[in-house]
Amino acid sequence: MKTVTVHSREGYQQEIMAGSHAFMSDLPISEGGNETAPEPYDLLLAALGACTSMTLRMYAERKGWDLEDIRVELSIHKSPGEKDVIHKKIEVTGDLTEDQIERLRYIATRCPVNLTLRRGVEMEEEIQLASTYQATTNIPRD
Template structure:
């Protein structure tokens, strides 16, 4: 993960559609129509899960490549609070990892351990401090 990641979010003109940019890429977030949005992009929770999914896939691919293991594909399926609303102050994320390739059981188990070491997993499972301020 880069030492510093900066993303700007700008509320668009249509409902909840939000334009996002990291300076090199632009994408949209929105809410589903059932919540008053236009469903023009993923909802914020899906964007959070996609960050963990991408990081997991990339980390596993990099590790297997370095070890010269025959990992052909990684599919990560994530859900936030799949059993409904959890107790206040907690969030449950489930992550199901499908590995394709002629991998031994030991290699598969090691890749599961490595998934827990991906940088975004570490961020989400550690203490997070958010410093908010108004800009004049």
């Protein structure tokens, strides 16, 4: 089971702890934030892009293919009342055949984050009043 902890900071700025890694999220100025870090949808797209690229790299290495570089560009189109649409454009470089490129296109749909998003997830939520809470951080505040 993966656990990530998010702790609110000043305004909409959020400190995120994922294992031993600390990073931030914020909203754009146009939405009341200070734009000090990526917004939540940027992080969602980054997770999908990173997972896609890692999956392609792993597959190509196992096959012994000459996959030199991978670039994944993602965008999300939000439609009120309809399903959101994520567009994923992948560019690869290397000495690859058309069949290998087609196989990589398929493998890109099989990365774990891609599969989770396509299947959807069940959410379990709880809220409680914290009796004692001590925040720890590795990220300096502005």
